[in-house]
Amino acid sequence: MFTPQGPTLRELAVQAFSSIEHGYDLLAPKFDHTPFRTPDHLLDAVVRTVRPLGPFATGLDICCGTGAGVGVLRRLCDERVTGVDFSAGMLAAAASAPASAPASASRSASAAGSAEFTSAAVDWVRADARALPFAPVFDLAVSFGAFGHFLPAERPVLFAQAHAVLRPGGLFVFPLPAPPRVGSPLYWALWGFDSAMRLRNLLWHPRFVMYYRTFRLPEVLDELARTGFATELLPLTDLGQRPDGSPRCALVVARRE
Structure with a gap:
């Protein structure tokens, strides 16, 4: 699963017994x-x-x-894009990557595969997703692979923050894989990971919140609707x-209505 350039088992163990931010x-x-x-x-x-849902400026x-x-x-996006995270280390890695340099319309080989970038400027901001320091200036918000770090009780605040930074009509989009078949190897792997993480958080502090089985589609759609979003599902x-x-x-x- 890991390349030779990836973390060692010891490094992963140290991360797992740290806080989310320090990890x-x-x-x-x-x-x-x-x-x-x-x-x-993906x-x-x-x-x-x-892309057909645009155009998007920010x-x-x-x-x-x-x-x-x-x-x-x-x-x-044509004008400006912003990445926000509460880990200074992750932001430093993002800002130092070749793909984070100012874009030009002819540049290719992005962090999301081989494709042209727009001329949008890039900003990196350190902040907690539950308290975003932005006015409603964005046309499009995305998130990838982060929702397991938030407990179900925190999702209303998280979704409210996403809603608050979007212009009217702006979109908040994220991919959601279909749940694994009950009894499949992936089902038991995710169940085992979540169980081990819950045990770890009972016995060790600071907590490292990362659960794969708490982000269920019906609950998520209900919470988005209560926040003020109109939602739809598009197949990838x-x-x-x-x-x-x-x-x-x-x-x-x-969509923020």
Whole structure:
């Protein structure tokens, strides 16, 4: 699962017994060499699905990490994109990556796969996603792979913050894989990971919140609606279908009305 350039087992263990923020500060230099980074084929599928919903001038990547989602926004937004994260280490890694340099219309090879960037400027901001320091100036907000770091009780605040930074009509979008079949190897792997994480947080402080089975689609759609979003699901057809014909991954599109 890890490349030779990725973290060692000892480094992962130290991260796992740290706080979320400090753990990601430690992991940041090698994060892109782990399976935790959102894969390019998923990022590319999101770009192709979101592009017809535009145009977009400004974009925000919530919990941007090392900037893979910012690469998506730089393919969709024409003026300015911003990555926000509370880990200084992840932001430093994002800002130092070649893809974070000022874009030009002819530049290719982005963090989200081989594609042209727009000429949008890029900003990196350190902040907590539950208290975003922005006015409603964004046309598009995205987030990739971060929701497991928030307990279910925190989601209303998180969604309210996403709503507050969007202009009227702005979109908050994120991919959501279909749940694994009950009893499948992936089902038991995720169940085991969440159980181990809960035990770790009972016995060790500071907590490291990361759960895979707490972000359930019906609950998420209800919470988005209560926040003031109108939601729809778009299949990410590039990622294929399950045996029953349903998509392996869908894109949640939440519009600020």
